[in-house]
Amino acid sequence: MGVSSKLAFCATIASAAAIQIPFLSVPSQSRVEATNETKPLVNSSEIQDLISGDRLLARAKKLFEIAKLGEEEYNHPTRVIGSAGHLGTLSYIYEQILQLGDYYSISNQSFPAVSGNVFESRLVIGNQVPKSAAPMGLTPATKDKEPVHGKLVLVENEGCQSTDFPEEVAGSVAFIKRGTCPFGTKSENAGRAGAIAAIVYNYEKDPVQGTLGTPSPYHVASFGLSGEEAEPIIKRLKQGKYVDAIAYIDAEVKSILTVNIIAQTTEGDTENVVMLGAHSDSVAEGPGINDDGSGSLSLLEVATQLTKYSVNNAVRFAWWAGEEEGLLGSDYYVYALPEEENKKIRLFMDYDMMGSPNFAYQIYNATNALNPEGSEELRDLYIAWYEEQGLNYTFIPFDGRSDYDGFIRNGIPGGGIATGAEGIKTKKEQEQFGGKAGDWYDPCYHQLCDDVGNVNMTAWVVNTKLIAHSVATYARSFKGFPKRALLTGTNEYESQTKYHGPILFF
Structure with a gap:
């Protein structure tokens, strides 16, 4: 050489x-x-x-x-x-x-x-800032790289099918259980349903650190959350109580x-x-x-x-x-x-x-x-x-x-x-x-x-x-x-x- x-x-x-x-x-x-x-x-x-x-x-x-x-x-x-x-x-x-x-x-x-890079992120659920919340790899930013606010909507099953997402997800933050399909599929289905952001929570107590994988124009800003912190939130949602969320991600995918x-x-x-x-x-x-x-x-x-x-x-x-x-x-x-x-x-x-x-x-x-x-x-x-x-x-x-x-x-x-x-x-x-x-x-x-x-x-x-x-x-x-x-x-x-x-x- x-x-x-x-x-x-x-x-x-x-x-x-x-x-x-x-x-x-x-x-x-x-x-x-x-x-x-x-x-x-x-x-x-x-x-x-x-x-x-x-x-x-x-x-x-x-x-x-x-x-x-x-x-x-x-x-x-x-x-x-x-x-x-x-x-x-x-x-x-x-x-x-x-x-x-x-x-x-x-x-x-x-x-x-x-290549993806998250410059800044923040998630607030109700009046709490979850310690385990982490942005997904290759996540897009929230709209205009500004905080978005909406109610938290519990998604049926594991969010692997478009039919898992109720109409009320539109304009809201989708709350999705980790499961058998890729995180990117969950985020894409949430985006197609009109969600402004998505949170994937674990069925175990541990945090979720994941990636959305191959970018999709329908991906929305997505976080992972531990099962331990998700449990009381799920309980409130199943009781029909209102829970809101503020999500913010400044990120780029190139x-x-x-x-x-x-x-x-x-x-x-x-x-x-x-x-x-x-x-x-x-x-x-x-x-x-x-x-x-x-x-x-x-x-x-x-x-x-x-x-x-x-x-x-x-x-x-x-x-x-x-x-x-x-x-x-x-x-x-x-x-x-x-x-x-x-x-x-x-x-x-x-x-x-x-x-x-x-x-x-x-x-x-x-x-x-x-x-x-x-x-x-x-x-x-x-x-x-x-x-x-x-x-x-x-x-x-x-x-x-x-x-x-x-x-x-x-x-x-x-x-x-x-x-x-x-x-x-x-x-x-x-x-x-x-x-x-x-x-x-x-x-x-x-x-x-x-x-x-x-x-x-x-x-x-x-x-x-x-x-x-x-x-x-x-x-x-x-x-x-x-x-x-x-x-x-x-x-x-x-x-x-x-x-x-x-x-x-x-």
Whole structure:
């Protein structure tokens, strides 16, 4: 890859926002020139020994400086897609791989995406301001970006059919139960019925954090609300009592162009590809150094150290864009794969949030009974490694919350590890991993404080070593690993998954 490749990439991503972004690099990383020397076959213990906390921390500090490029537009550091911070992130990743010389071939996959940003919101029900009220992802603004006022109307069933909405919804705020259809369908049906806003409440006590998905001209400003706060409101409405609401959302939904970056070893069997990925973007609310700067930078560091070795099987690294908007980049990549290319990917490993401050060592509980065959073997590799290190681990649901989702839905074995997001650490997990029971694994999840200080270096180094181990293992051999088979029909995973990305769709 030469200067022309670099300039072409810069032009691609800059055209998405019509701005120029400087290329940024870690000062200690020099270009690796191609040589004819014979390199040793990758060895797991050796490549693990090359993982350095100092280098990871230096990369995290660089990424935070890049996130500051988003300050002019968002008034704080961010790497959300479409922002200068994300374009800078793409430039940084691309240049870092470019500096590794001819060891990798690099491609950038441009795709259209929908980006949403809520600038301000407020919901008042009766004389109360619900604590759990949160605007839906990709929600439109209220009319003229001003507060709207109307009575609250309880919608029959789950709002999945237009007939669920009574005539009195027109000019009112629709109060809709979470259920089996997408939130976008509920909001669209509310808009078609003339509602000025919509509130989707949970049938469980927990809050609802969702997205409307693909924009519709009939979507209305939409909030989620916990079942706990909804319960007394429902009781009053069923008693025939009048409840009013004031809703306000200042938001925008726009179409942009963004980029996946793919780097594959130029050596190794391309019929048996080892693939791993992390997402390059953050949410709009913060710089995303743990989510998922930690995973993105772990991949960069493993890709850098892998250049010291030869591989038997091709290794393909991916940095996805638009994960926070609903797995847009990974979905685009997988669904665009021709059948013959799909079958060449022996497995996909997802690395999202590697250094949560109140961490647990989490393994996706992917089994062959519910997922493409090979997913369980990957899970067992993680188990064996933690046990060999004398470390505790726990299982988490394989529930569609990260970029493995599109791969599993398309028959490609997958799995991964994580350290926790907004989930609550249990007392047992405090005994296993330290930290504080009762707190989130990442107290700064999707917030402005997800900065350099939000990454637990012990967990990050441990999991980057495990990433290196997973790459080294399968880059050497797939001996004993199930052969690929193309998906026929749907799998059990698809029928049981409620998430598509970090937020619920229904």
